[in-house]
Amino acid sequence: MKTITSIENIYQSGKFGDYQSKNEEKLIKVSEVKNLFICQVVKYKNLKIDITNKNIDGLNLPKELKTCTNSSTRILWIGPENWLVTSLKKDLLLEINNNFNSNEFAVTDLSHSRAVLEIEGELSNEVIKKGSPLNINDLKEGNCANTVYNGITVTIDFIKDETKTVRFFALRSFGESLYESLTDACLEYGYIAK
């Protein structure tokens, strides 16, 4: 079965905005991240269990506003005892279900319920500033934050400081609005949609 993302029909590749007479390396790169396994892991409230020895794909569960990452998987803190797992490994859900007792944790597969967009480039911070009230000076590689972008609730994952790379997660139904908001914000600087 073919999976269709929420912005499949509106996403356009190419160069847009004020890109002429600019070095291509300096332009913002926008891309949709597809085929990502996404799941939410929540520890039930008032349950006193030690989570320090819990791990997913060899990664411990991160603390406030932090992420843990390896070559295939990222774990984002999205609230107290609440994590978002993203991975290139499609079969990770099986491992999580085996390691996390269903009486202690709620594990929900969200792979088809999120729109994921990535922006890359030195001016990525400027794009975030245009729509979000977040103080991004405090947020570096390895951080993540839930916030709003032009009124859309998003999770922002700060992936890399070098060639500033940031990933936005929004509810699938907000995918189109988020795509329009981000690409509009990029127009001033010029962007390449991969």
Add this chain to the structure above:
Amino acid sequence: MLHIKCPYCGIRSQKEFAYGGDATVKRPKLNSEVSDKEWDDFVYMRKSPRGKHTELWHHISGCRQWFKAQRDTTTHEIFETAKINEEIK
């Protein structure tokens, strides 16, 4: 715009929060006899104080946690925030 300190995420813009009402209202005890007036007071009647007020706020576009905040209703200055199970001094 207000800046509110979420006990979990730190200082964030008011845009990310939703107001949740008076934090001092106590629900009548379960299984106890409750008069219509007591129930009416609990559900509807609210004070409108001038000055310090302890309120509930929800970090709805952030960590989605409820917490308490003490705010001056005249100046909007926020003196303190605390987790829902903590007391504000």
